[in-house]
Amino acid sequence: MATLTPTLTLASTTVFADQPLNMTVSLNSAVQAPMTDINKMSTGDNLGLGAGIIISENDTNNYFVYLKHTGLLSTDGVSNCNATADFVLVGNPDADGGSKIIKLQPGEFAYFPTAEGAADDAVTAGEVGGLKLFAGSANVMVEYAYWKRS
């Protein structure tokens, strides 16, 4: 077992007229395998679970997940993508188009603990668990990592 320490700060001097925003949260979280280091993939890559799928919907674990849109096209890994059209949607790995909860534009990141999947999950609405990337237009490079919650 290991310890992951995520620390998030939200700051702004312009969101509110008369009060700055400056908040920081942190928590030591016990984690264990399966886990990854920081990885990079195309939204179209197949890691063995299907194109764009990072965590199977049948996986019954909870994971702490980090995602970042690098802003780079997967065709060569160095060219900038279209700042508007080449977003990345993130959702459950099912056919339900309404399941996509996250929209990453270039440079944006996310951190969250996933809900666990179900071993007998069917490809229907009302699904739980799993994580899949959907390209808005062209495939782009995404950084990701996950750690199983102990």
Place this chain on the structure above:
Amino acid sequence: MATLVPSLTLSSSDLNGDILNLSVADSLAVLGQVSAFQKVATTTGVVFAAAANFSKSYVYLKNLSTTAAEIITIEKANAGDEYFSLGAGEFAFFPWASVVDLALDAAQGSPVLEVRIFQASAAS
């Protein structure tokens, strides 16, 4: 123009035989509504942010409970698709596409969810 600056550090000294020390930051335009509130979760899913009332937004969530069993699930609707599972003290930050509602559902008890929503554009 209002700007939100989120930064995230992920650190660990005992993962994978290598030290994890990742830091990312961004500068995000916040031109629309800003909502900051706390919501008491129950064991029935209730929508706390309706997609119809927002356009793309940046969302911060934290389970304020200190009781391990008081896990809050973030889902599309009661018994709908489930996305996040926030244990006691756990938090999330993500750009919300605002195409699905955000609902909260407690595993047990009445844990409190801290919510902050920063809408990217002026129009909902």
